[in-house]
Amino acid sequence: MGLVVTGISQNGDIKALENALKTAGFPLDPLQLIGPDDSTQSPARGVVNPGYITGGTGQGTGVPGLTSGTPTPGGYGTQYFRNETLSDRLGDLEIPDDEVENYVGALEAGRSVVAYFAKPETIDKVTELFRAGGLAKVKTF
Secondary structure, eight states: OOOEEEEEESSSOOHHHHHHHHHTTOOSTTEEEEOGGGGSEEEOSSOOOHHHHHOOSSSSOOOTTTTSSOOBTTBSOOOEEEOHHHHHHHHHTTOOHHHHHHHHHHHHTTOEEEEEEOOTTTHHHHHHHHHHTTOEEEEEO
């Protein structure tokens, strides 16, 4: 049996769920909220000089779009990568690999992922509170 309860919030407002958990005597520290801003792309921290990859220019190893053009003041242009911490956070929720993209899609659509790390004796009650709190696609992993 899984011990992580997950659900999708349409707007990220989980105050009612927090109140219901408190009223039922559950601590809030196991509650996680991953919002749509967590799924945005982030600029790379350091962009590699394309000469390192292609051997420089004038050697017949140029790559169109990578070695051509003028470098920007901050380096060789901004490159974007998916926020790696998002994958880490979803991985911490023990979501199976074949379902992670569903959660990423919900985040990219502006929804939020809500999770609670329950105990075996509390999993059913937490699941019930998630459903009563209006969360969609409530699952345990």
